[in-house]
Amino acid sequence: MTMARPTQGLVIPPGAGRTVSTAAQQVTFKVTGAHSRVASTFEVVVPPGFDVGAHTHTRGEELFYVIEGELDVMAFEPRVRTCDGWRDWESATGERPVRATPGTLILVPPGCPHAFANLTGSPVRMLFQSAPPPAHERYFEELLELLNSPGGPAPEAVGELRSRYDIQQLTPLRHAPAAAARAVDG
Template sequence: MDAKATAAESFVREPAAGSTLNVLGITHIYKATGAETAGSFSLWGSVVPPGAATPLHTHAREDEAFYVLSGELVIEFEGDSAPHRIAPGGFFFGARGRRHAVRNVADKPARVLVFCAPSCGLDQMFAELDAATAAGMPEMAKVVAIAAKYGVTIEAPAA
């Protein structure tokens, strides 16, 4: 394989720049996509409103890491018996193959920097979820089906 054909180019993204997606009520502002990093990683900032949460889910293809910039998140993850409150400056590493969920239980938005490596399709999954959210919050069955296409298993809440 020709290394030059797959090498990423260096770039700068200004503070207000980057594509913005609404993923089930959580705003993602991309700073680097897998397409821009030749699949090495993706990086985005998230604004998590009060009460917003991700469902309990597992990534089969990538690791995910969260660095809290402001606000506070509660993280639940497989292998630990109790949820953890993550304050500004706190960090969570979500290993692939291990269930985790993130929620904002505070009364103000949380700002988080999220890193995933390698970049194996979450960018595309979030774009599909953004499109599905445009007409209102999609049914959980649709969310589960979209996620499954990208190696993410969502544990849907009981009906």
């Protein structure tokens, strides 16, 4: 079944879009597969203490743009993939994870290991695109449902979810309470 595409443009004012959230994390769907055959676009609030974990996608391409706040990020193949953390990784050319500030853009082609973590005491806002749509739309809905689970998500449930959505997890997703993140940030 082929979906009809609109012939009109799309203008989404501030605050508009469908939002799914936890107590601290929020994803607002701005452009979905119903609007574009190229990419889904989201505004994401990354809470203090959240580490998406290093991962790859075999088919998907992603773009991140930091709007407000700071994230530790990486997007390269490390010399050695360690399984418990990515912040000490280094590429064969000497690249290391960096602190992304407002205006930083990260482009991630298929197969490239990448990660981000909010080690500050404040939420971070970023624009996120994923191509092709609509896989990340369904993934975000299911992930935030897991993050809303009492006691947090079971690692096995996160692993199963990610494997269904072309996400090969290299280091664990971590979702620390805000107080713990503030302690890490100092």
